[in-house]
Amino acid sequence: MAHDGADEAQAILMAVTELAATGRAFSARGWVPATSGNFSRRIGEAAVLVTASGTEKGELTPADFLRIDLDGAPLDELGPRPSAEAPLHGAIYRRFAGARAVLHVHAPATTAISLGRRDAVTLTGYEMLKALAGVTTHEHVETIPIVPNDQDTTRLAAAAGDQLDRTPDAHAYLIAGHGLYTWGSSVAEARRHVEALEFLFECELRRGEQR
Numbered sequence: 148m149a150h151d152g153a154d155e156a157q158a159i160l161m162a163v164t165e166l167a168a169t170g171r172a173f174s175a176r177g178w179v180p181a182t183s184g185n186f187s188r189r190i191g192e193a194a195v196l197v198t199a200s201g202t203e204k205g206e207l208t209p210a211d212f213l214r215i216d217l218d219g220a221p222l223d224e225l226g227p228r229p230s231a232e233a234p235l236h237g238a239i240y241r242r243f244a245g246a247r248a249v250l251h252v253h254a255p256a257t258t259a260i261s262l263g264r265r266d267a268v269t270l271t272g273y274e275m276l277k278a279l280a281g282v283t284t285h286e287h288v289e290t291i292p293i294v295p296n297d298q299d300t301t302r303l304a305a306a307a308g309d310q311l312d313r314t315p316d317a318h319a320y321l322i323a324g325h326g327l328y329t330w331g332s333s334v335a336e337a338r339r340h341v342e343a344l345e346f347l348f349e350c351e352l353r354r355g356e357q358r
């Protein structure tokens with residue numbers, strides 16, 4: 148057990164370092180304004196490290212994180228409250244065994260493109276698609292589903308989970324007027340997905356202006 152505890156302490160330390168660095172980078176680009184967004188990293192079979200509610204993502208310290216289970220419930224009695232959206236992280240980890248990190252941002256192109264479209268954004272023809280895990284050609288067709296926003300985050304997590312069941316090949320999903328959820332086998336991979344998708348959505352918006 149002592150060995151497991153040491154492993155988890157090590158996993159927590161690494162997760163805090165990686166997620167804080169991600170927060171500084173995303174904050175500098177205006178993707179997590181006004182304490183929005185939340186990040187998590189799986190640290191064990193049934194444990195996830197997640198950002199606490201109301202934290203400034205550009206200034207994350209170890210005190211801004213807590214451990215939750217895959218339903219989003221805190222594993223420690225003391226400590227900060229999890230983000231209200233913690234159940235959305237669990238919905239991803241429970242479905243995709245390969246998901247080890249989940250990143251949620253309120254980035255401008257991501258948010259803009261999620262409104263005014265019916266149920267998905269389809270991306271194809273872009274070299275940047277190859278930044279998505281397993282994609283090897285610009286001819287790939289990536290369909291990013293859009294889930295309606297809901298202030299009841301338990302209901303929102305259920306709706307997002309149902310959507311993920313219907314589109315298991317998607318690398319991400321949008322919440323209408325709200326933001327993006329994406330994941331990866333590491334924090335670095337999830338971060339690459341956020342960067343690529345925000346770029347691709349920005350391209351789609353600019354193409355729309357030209358038509």
Ligand SMILES: [Zn+2]
Nearest residue numbers: 184232251326
């Ligand atoms: Zn949000």
